[in-house]
Amino acid sequence: MRIFVILPILRNEVFEDITRRELEVAKRKDTEIYVVSLDEGPASIESAYDEELAAPWILERVKEAEDKGFDAIIIDCMGDPALHAAREIVNIPVIGPCQASLSIASMICDRFSVITVLDRLLPLFRRKIREYGFEDKLSSVRSVEVPVLELEKKREEVKARLLSEAKKALEVDGAEAIILGCTGMVGMAKELQENLKVPVIDPAVASIKMAEILVDMGISQSKRGYPKPPEKLRIL
Amino acid sequence: MRIFVILPILRNEVFEDITRRELEVAKRKDTEIYVVSLDEGPASIESAYDEELAAPWILERVKEAEDKGFDAIIIDCMGDPALHAAREIVNIPVIGPCQASLSIASMICDRFSVITVLDRLLPLFRRKIREYGFEDKLSSVRSVEVPVLELEKKREEVKARLLSEAKKALEVDGAEAIILGCTGMVGMAKELQENLKVPVIDPAVASIKMAEILVDMGISQSKRGYPKPPEKLRIL
Amino acid sequence: MRIFVILPILRNEVFEDITRRELEVAKRKDTEIYVVSLDEGPASIESAYDEELAAPWILERVKEAEDKGFDAIIIDCMGDPALHAAREIVNIPVIGPCQASLSIASMICDRFSVITVLDRLLPLFRRKIREYGFEDKLSSVRSVEVPVLELEKKREEVKARLLSEAKKALEVDGAEAIILGCTGMVGMAKELQENLKVPVIDPAVASIKMAEILVDMGISQSKRGYPKPPEKLRIL
Amino acid sequence: MRIFVILPILRNEVFEDITRRELEVAKRKDTEIYVVSLDEGPASIESAYDEELAAPWILERVKEAEDKGFDAIIIDCMGDPALHAAREIVNIPVIGPCQASLSIASMICDRFSVITVLDRLLPLFRRKIREYGFEDKLSSVRSVEVPVLELEKKREEVKARLLSEAKKALEVDGAEAIILGCTGMVGMAKELQENLKVPVIDPAVASIKMAEILVDMGISQSKRGYPKPPEKLRIL
Amino acid sequence: MRIFVILPILRNEVFEDITRRELEVAKRKDTEIYVVSLDEGPASIESAYDEELAAPWILERVKEAEDKGFDAIIIDCMGDPALHAAREIVNIPVIGPCQASLSIASMICDRFSVITVLDRLLPLFRRKIREYGFEDKLSSVRSVEVPVLELEKKREEVKARLLSEAKKALEVDGAEAIILGCTGMVGMAKELQENLKVPVIDPAVASIKMAEILVDMGISQSKRGYPKPPEKLRIL
Amino acid sequence: MRIFVILPILRNEVFEDITRRELEVAKRKDTEIYVVSLDEGPASIESAYDEELAAPWILERVKEAEDKGFDAIIIDCMGDPALHAAREIVNIPVIGPCQASLSIASMICDRFSVITVLDRLLPLFRRKIREYGFEDKLSSVRSVEVPVLELEKKREEVKARLLSEAKKALEVDGAEAIILGCTGMVGMAKELQENLKVPVIDPAVASIKMAEILVDMGISQSKRGYPKPPEKLRIL
Structure with missing residues (x-):
């Protein structure tokens, strides 16, 4: 294929x-x-x-x-x-990738959070997720506050912030799984999942x-x- | 202004x-x-x-x-x-115009129908209206099946079909008001409203x-x- | 007119x-x-x-x-x-005024908070906003805890509390705009809007x-x- | 008591x-x-x-x-x-009685219809039922088109129309139970229930x-x- | 009977x-x-x-x-x-008991919290309450973190935790009433209600x-x- | 694997x-x-x-x-x-299979119908689909009225009824795709899809x-x- x-x-x-x-x-x-x-x-x-x-x-x-x-x-x-x-x-x-991630996340939990690059994208995600009909399963949208084009350069910082935001999503917002909110975060899911002990979905994958x-x-x-x-x- | x-x-x-x-x-x-x-x-x-x-x-x-x-x-x-x-x-x-019409329609009734140009637009309207958060007030989306660029030429036919579809929206779908579903229908609301005895909203207006x-x-x-x-x- | x-x-x-x-x-x-x-x-x-x-x-x-x-x-x-x-x-x-404010607020943002006079009115607002079908867009209802008949006398206090509650609505509750929750607050929107840098809706207006x-x-x-x-x- | x-x-x-x-x-x-x-x-x-x-x-x-x-x-x-x-x-x-009926109906089925006195009350019931948060369980609101003050005089006619509207509620609208939509219909539930073989709720009771x-x-x-x-x- | x-x-x-x-x-x-x-x-x-x-x-x-x-x-x-x-x-x-409690709670308030035995039951309650169609009225689910079989032995501890969790449900989550989230808590509602001054529903009752x-x-x-x-x- | x-x-x-x-x-x-x-x-x-x-x-x-x-x-x-x-x-x-089908159906359309074996299963599907949070995308549940254990024996009859019910789902209920409502219908999707010209989802697959x-x-x-x-x- x-x-x-x-x-x-x-x-x-x-x-x-x-x-x-x-x-x-x-x-x-x-x-x-x-x-x-x-x-x-x-x-x-x-x-x-x-x-x-x-x-x-x-x-x-x-x-x-x-x-x-x-x-x-x-x-x-x-x-x-x-x-x-x-x-x-x-x-x-x-x-x-957004719709595919929501769809797969629905198979493994009832409530998930999306962690994206910038705070300015939060309203866009809320609108998109509502349009797709998954708003009842959304615990929160959070961000690492790193622009897309700096994701690679700041890879370690991004991973650290993903971890801390994801922990807040689990503890404060009640998420049961995490969706990475940017396809530029490709490859970061596995380590995060090991740290968090909850499923982490890579949207590109x-x-x-x-x-x-x-x-x-x-x-x-x-x-x-x-x-x-x-x-x-x-x-x- | x-x-x-x-x-x-x-x-x-x-x-x-x-x-x-x-x-x-x-x-x-x-x-x-x-x-x-x-x-x-x-x-x-x-x-x-x-x-x-x-x-x-x-x-x-x-x-x-x-x-x-x-x-x-x-x-x-x-x-x-x-x-x-x-x-x-x-x-x-x-x-x-779509959002403005939905917003104003919410002031005058609980349930409205949109009558647009082509059947092929029905799923688009449903997605849009859901994204805007007005889906609970939508009785139906219907169409006159006339392309935008023929609206003027077929003006009388369009008005006749608007009337018959609007009647179905009221009688069958339970609408309380009608929203014209194309800004190319500008100027057709008044006569329709007089015929139907329910509010008709012109989205351009x-x-x-x-x-x-x-x-x-x-x-x-x-x-x-x-x-x-x-x-x-x-x-x- | x-x-x-x-x-x-x-x-x-x-x-x-x-x-x-x-x-x-x-x-x-x-x-x-x-x-x-x-x-x-x-x-x-x-x-x-x-x-x-x-x-x-x-x-x-x-x-x-x-x-x-x-x-x-x-x-x-x-x-x-x-x-x-x-x-x-x-x-x-x-x-x-409540329905008119909700309707207009829907044109400028996806999530708004209402700041009213008394805590005792919070359940009434939630019921009303649900009845009108705007509950998904409501971030929160808050109050200044000043009775209607004291609004004029305590004008400066009211304005100060509006500001502090509105800030919480934006920062804590995720509101994108503010609706004043009492028509007795007429005339207080403009200054609040200038301070907050988000739209503030005066329900009487x-x-x-x-x-x-x-x-x-x-x-x-x-x-x-x-x-x-x-x-x-x-x-x- | x-x-x-x-x-x-x-x-x-x-x-x-x-x-x-x-x-x-x-x-x-x-x-x-x-x-x-x-x-x-x-x-x-x-x-x-x-x-x-x-x-x-x-x-x-x-x-x-x-x-x-x-x-x-x-x-x-x-x-x-x-x-x-x-x-x-x-x-x-x-x-x-409306809220009590909705509450009890929720114990015996997932979808019910209300059959009230007059068509003009249909939008009121829809607003009320939405305000109470039971709209997802409402199959339909129907009416017998008899004014409250004629319910007693036209008792047989009312019962016949209740039966025919209730049948439509079951067959067309997918209701699983019926709520009588006027406390003036008190005493009419039992016979209707026997005829329909589904639960009929008398709101006064x-x-x-x-x-x-x-x-x-x-x-x-x-x-x-x-x-x-x-x-x-x-x-x- | x-x-x-x-x-x-x-x-x-x-x-x-x-x-x-x-x-x-x-x-x-x-x-x-x-x-x-x-x-x-x-x-x-x-x-x-x-x-x-x-x-x-x-x-x-x-x-x-x-x-x-x-x-x-x-x-x-x-x-x-x-x-x-x-x-x-x-x-x-x-x-x-769960459905009966939700149904009765809907008669006395718009928002309630459930306080159950163990945190591990929270997702089960959220799924169940959603299936029953009462999710919009649910302020929160909380737990006392005491297993069912220890409820009797630890009765005083359970009552103390019920009180503290219920207070959080009222103050933090905005609940207006409390539902005890385990039928093993039978007999604990009355005292809790007296302390909280809001209705407490015992599901067995x-x-x-x-x-x-x-x-x-x-x-x-x-x-x-x-x-x-x-x-x-x-x-x- | x-x-x-x-x-x-x-x-x-x-x-x-x-x-x-x-x-x-x-x-x-x-x-x-x-x-x-x-x-x-x-x-x-x-x-x-x-x-x-x-x-x-x-x-x-x-x-x-x-x-x-x-x-x-x-x-x-x-x-x-x-x-x-x-x-x-x-x-x-x-x-x-039910949840997997709903999840995949959400990727290819906004509204789908389920066609199952028996009418008696319709309320079960509605409860299940609501619990899973896909009720807004459900156009209808329909059935072929053939018991599971007769599906094989009556294979041609089942396929004919699937086709006629699916057509009603598309034309009357507004479905955009079809989900087969029994894993015993495995192998029947392809032919149905060719006839209907809309996606048909086989839940076992x-x-x-x-x-x-x-x-x-x-x-x-x-x-x-x-x-x-x-x-x-x-x-x-």
């Missing part, structure tokens, strides 16, 4: 490399992944504004993936930018896994929920 | 004219409105895909409005495209009115809910 | 004056407001009991307003006493604004939701 | 007699009931307007009940008029039973939820 | 005696109660695992009760083990009272919600 | 064979499945009663699976019997897939949500 992973940010070797490396570990042997980023759009996604600026270029990549015969698409950002639109324009499954099983099952987004857009003039 | 009205579709004289004409009637005497459309983007908005393709160009217009000293902005499409992002990048109030009172009250979107995006490289 | 404002408490010159003065500032130039209070009923409204004792006399005023040709009615108390009944007996729009736009739009409460009461013997 | 039953309508011998007769059957041997109606107020309760006009006089009766040493109070109307206010002003339990057990258990409305109104001038 | 009380744990004289003694006080004079425990199953119920191991033996007792002509059945454990199954196999009412009134009213679980299981081979 | 599949019914070669055969097709190459049924319990599961009678024997199998070093457990019945208890007693992931990815991700049920039961005397 061939999965097309769109990093919805401006070309960024550090992120591409780490994403490729971690997803190579996470994927099944018979899965091939292909990681791309954008030529236009924002350097990182930390606002609804960034999501909107990335969207048209994500959607071009989405079409490209189907044209090239890929089996599934991951929009590899926790904001799930352009997810609904992408599902309209192709028939192969399109996965957003959750996406690959969800893509693999939707392909296995031969199902994709319902065209009753995501009908093909009508033909018309569209200028980009 | 000066209100900037963004028709988030490719330049379209018919729509601009009718929007201007109807909003001139709807607005207060001391309100000036300025209607613009887009140079890039889709010819009409009838999918999440169209919304995403319009978004970056809407956001350019949004910045222009604040730069030019307007007091409020309306994104004049019932899908409220780019609404959250727009609220992040400016301080003046940004209004979406609702937006102008909501813009006027937010400006009057000196309030705008909370920057705690819509913080300014951080500076970074963004290529469009 | 002529708006009839019912202060649903025993004649009280201080409150009538301050209400008139502040609403004169808030209203549009072409709006006339007419403020009345009651000859029977409670001296102030601080319980469901007070609301019920005021209701019959409010309803007499409501009929008087329609008979005299007013365009809209405001029941100027944050408990929205007799609101549903009033909407049944007249065709012109009847506005309650919200009511005038909502009345103005419902009249502009030619809509009123749906008679499917608020049908006329049948004729029968009623002794007061 | 002595229970004070307030028929919140103008003195009406027919209703007093039938209520007394049926409650005598429903009550325990060691329970005494005392049925009173009002000297002021509406002839029947079929609107929020009627509820508000009855409220002050209900509240006088409520105080009288506590003064005379009764153990519990029932406001014997399915609209639960003045219920919250009544609970504030006394310490003995005050029961509303439900109220007596709930009053008896609250007294037995030594519990009453929480004064944290229903604090005593502060002393002040109140003119009726 | 004869009520069959199943203590769903291994024969335990201490618990049987205390249950009998307290229920003798709680029941009406004309009610006979018959308390039994199990020959197989767990020594106490403190997990979903215990609930499942007790279930088949509870269900045997349930059939026995109907066969012997009892009027109602109480499964006397706050986890309501085997409740739905029991309602399917008999026609007489089957009551679970709530169950007896609810059983009495369902029998009085001649209603039982709806067979539309709890249909009889089909005949088939079942080996235990 | 080795997955232990518990058919929670009395030994039944037909079901074991078909389950093995279809799961062999559904599983990954590197997954081994081991299908067992029960020596005690019910011949099939078509009621809460059946679920409770199966539970203790399921739980024995669950322990056996962990003892034998399996990586995950599936309780292969759409009622998810004993799921919560099973998750308490082992550390390896335990999957219920969904369970295998979910088990595979939980194992891949190294996560299991949170022990904060499903703590180990305390040691105590338990007699079966």
